[in-house]
Amino acid sequence: MSRSLMVVAAAAAVMLAACGEIDQTAKTEKVYAGKKDARAADGSQFGGDKKKWEATLAQRSNAQNEYLRTDVKK
Amino acid sequence: MLLTRKPSSAQKTTTAGFVARTNSALGTMDRRAFLRRSGMVAGAGAFASQLPFSMIRKAEAAAAPGTEGKMEIKRTVCTHCSVGCAIDAVVQNGVWVRQEPVFDSPINLGAHCSKGAAIREHGHGEHRLKYPMKLVNGKYTRISWETAINEIGDKLLKIRKESGPDAVYWVGSSKHNNEQAYLMRKFVSLFGTNNCDHQARICHSTTVAGVANTWGYGAMTNSYNDMSNTKCAMYIGSNAAEAHPVSMLHMLNAKEHGARMIVVDPRFTRTAAKADQYIRIRSGTDIPFLFGMLYHIFSNGWEDKKYINDRVYGMEKVKEDILKKWNPKAVEEACGVPEAEVYAAAEAMAKNRPSTIVWCMGQTQHTIGNAMVRASCILQLALGNVGTSGGGTNIFRGHDNVQGATDVGPNPDSLPGYYGLATGSWKHWAKVWNVDYDWIKAQYASQAMMEKPGMTVSRWIDGVLEKNELIDQESNLKACIYWGHAPNSQTRGLEMKTAMEKLDLMVIIDPYPTASAAMPDRQEGVYLLPAATQFECAGSATASNRSIQWREKVIEPLFESKPDHTIMYLLAKKFGFGDQLLGKANGKQNIALKGDEPVVEDILREINAGTWTIGYTGQSPERLKAHMRHMDAFDVKTLRCTTDVVDKETGYNMNGDYFGLPWPCYGNAALKHPGSPNLYDTSKHVMEGGGNFRANFGVEREGVNLLAEDGSHSKGADITTGYPEFDHVLMKKLGWWSELTEAEQKAAEGKNWKTDLSGGIIRVAMKNHGCHPFGNAKARAIVWNFPDGIPQHREPIYSPRPDLVAKYPTHADKNAFWRLPTLYKTVQDKNKDVSKEYPLVLTSGRLVEYEGGGEETRSNPWLAELQQENFVEINPKDAEARGIKNATFVWVTTPTKAKLKVKALVTERVASGTTFIPFHFSGWWQGKDLLDKYPEGAAPIVRGEAVNTATTYGYDSVTMMQETKTTLCQVAAA
Amino acid sequence: MARMKFICDAERCIECNGCVTACKNEHEVPWGVNRRRLVTVNDGKPGERSISVACMHCNDAPCMAVCPVDCFYKTEEGVVLHDKDLCIGCGYCFYACPFGAPQFPQAGAFGLRGKMDKCTFCAGGPEENSTEAEFKKYGRNRLAEGKLPACAEMCSTKALLAGDGNVIASIYKQRAKTRKKGPEVWGWAMAYKEDANIAAQEVKS
């Protein structure tokens, strides 16, 4: 009972926070209770090679910047 | 089945909470979407109660990640607008499972609007026409393809026999690829009629005619990409943010680099929201505004005098006319824009050159559309902006292949490639088609009918309804074939329904049943044939910038649908001209057959073999496919490939090419012309895509030289002054004839550059001498062969301003114009005071989520969810005066007495006195949902009132473009 | 170490809804559920601006703080995900979220009835990467394929940016600097408190 009340109070606080710059840090320690998830780099494509995964992603990010193709010096 | 649910009460309660809280996070939020997108709001709220897709099950069965199966990537192009965004379709076991952005594409760099990002739904669509169907006792009943082709064929042959070939009207499509559009023109010719048309008529026909008559070709001069090179862009009658969203990528890039952006429109559009200056004009007054700008340009001496002297005919007279008629007071009276605003726009365009102008349907769809677009051209000519990167007239076309279908497709006044219908044109194409000219002639009612332009899609209903003695052909129309075209995009819906009911036969060939299936109250005499989409066949499409892109086939035709060109062949065979369609005679066959499907590459090769006029000759299937495989080789700002890039499959090196070989790409593929990125650009050699204005209107008029002046020519040309187009005589006079090979000489004897099937004249003129085959002339500020040589403002037929009707009256009535009597003055006079009863201007336009008549996009749940109801935008002042509340139903009535039931969207987006209804809806008829009248399960998810049910009479005086952008209405609470 | 974030550039967003349908398409999100949506201010008036909004994957995620069953977790890259097997569909997170991100499908889509659903930054959920189970419950896992969220990758004007916070901030900074306008990044102060307005500060200097 007290737990759910606290949650509601926290929810209300956060709702208010949406209006301004109020600190949003949760006041309670929360521990994830669900199933463990694999890391993104752990899929079949990268086989756990995090470096390679990060490099691929960094390169992919550049596709969002058309300046790399419009502002090239010729 | 997916339902269009109304929000449940649970949703309603949570909606309020969401709105309130989002407000707090984001400031005020009076977005129009809250009205229309009730479904979306419900979704954004907490507890939606909608059904999942059946698609999920399909994906599980065939496409879940990790399951076995052949994975393929097919490169295709979005079919929803003329930008031409590339898409990589991921196909597994024949199922289209995912789509990935093509970052390599220089056109869209991976970007998509909502339509392109939702394109994969095409691979799953449930709301399709699934089988051939026939209306029996008022119900659509499934039949076999064989029965369908036989019955339709027999009926059409009977009509042809009894009433002549001109009794059948063929509405083709801008959503056909080039090969299908081209084959359709050929098909109709072999049937023996010019009664065919497609969306371009009601889209940019006035542009094509107006612009081609000004300087040569009726197309966008530059490109979406080139807009990133501009210093100032003025959009007038274009809402690119909704109609051509990805074009905004290039514009916003330019803007970030300092370009100015001006939007001129009766509505404060989403494009206007991005502009530096927004100018509100009264609908239909583009000429007063543009000439108001020119008034300031001339008064301040901002015009490019040398350019005008060298390259423009008639500007002095135009200047005189403008200075006399369009002083700031007259301008403000007509279009409502104060002097300071007009001056600011003129100054911005003049002092930030190169500056460009963009227009769309806001200019074209008027009774004076041909004059409005020419006023835009004159502005650009005065500023010396045409033929330069960053400048030009960037005319955004609509459908994905409306440019291509205009170029080579079913036009009533021309064979493919703007060759016209003269005897010589027929002989040229008969030869290319490998069909006997006399055989074709015998298919027509007479040689006169063979050379007489047909009716237009905007007027086919009058071909049915008009008194027989008043029409310029034997019989009235008895059958209409809607082959990839929505009926709700044409005006005068009430009369259209009557016409549809009067026909002996209606055939709808389309992936969707379209409103044509549901509109008429008929018991029989309607057939529906399921056509495959462009993802279910291969072929090329021409984007607005004239670049041609090749689509790979993504999946096999869904359900029982067949590709359009296959259906054409099946019907041709039934009619007895299957061989002619394939060009099979004398031991030769142009187009091979695979099963019943004509091979698309062969069709393209036939287009290449005959379309010299506009340079559709260099774009061989091999070159186009190589480009598609190496999109990353092309620069985003110039579209050019500047290094050696060799396609493995063909061994083709595309160094020097512009992406998609934008037409004109002259000569045969072996000449290796790179395509033309910006038309009429004298700063480049003709073999590098350069050019100049076309010599198409004679060499002299009333003693004035029409050719370019001394020193004005494309870079490196051997002739350094103006010159006429090339033919065998000129070649001989110049002593260049000997440079043709013997075989070329044989083919070119007695021919000009357009009819020389060897391409020799073009090769020698361009490659050896740097000269333009179509000559080097001046652009015409005065198009003397049009009703108003110098563009004149004329009030719309249904005008809100009787005082201005007296001052700027419309044209006189015409007889036998495109085979039909066409009224101007009579209707305007009769309706001079109609604004007392219908005081509000009614205009129409696009929504980003939908395309055209909308049937296709309203059948896509990912899009349909975003726009669930049709609406009318009305200013708060006008709404209040009528007691109309936001988001409530209203009746919109027009002088036709039609009534539209739509939701009111009360917004300042429109000025007081103006209303706006988007044109993508259909499926309701004056307040009634027609769901029952569609074949079961094939109705679009979202249905609504079509604005064109209520639009009025009025047509352009050159092209028969319909007036949709300015009419009148009254709005009342429902 | 990458920290995944979103930026929506209001100077560029044209409210085309491409991000919305890209998301629907990639994850086969059912009708009525919107992991991403557009919000417009001053609609139809000068000053009209739009923003594409989804879960921002906040630093100190309020949803996480209020969840009574602790079904939320954060990946190494800062993506906020949750376990639908645990979720009881209570709706607290919806009320806690300043961006209105959590959605609650009622019918049987995404595994189970009534479970919360939201933007996953195209990172799937607590099932084996790129499996049918993950797809059904959470949608595609583009991150595991070395790709970025579909919404941003397909944005019509490249207004919506996704990826490592530093990388996308620098893209945004370059633009803001070029156009000398709009350095404030919407939503960042609220979502990523500690590095709020980094982009702005550097542009102004």
Ligand code: SF4
């Ligand atoms: S509709 Fe046009 S802008 Fe949108 S994705 Fe398709 S081609 Fe691109």
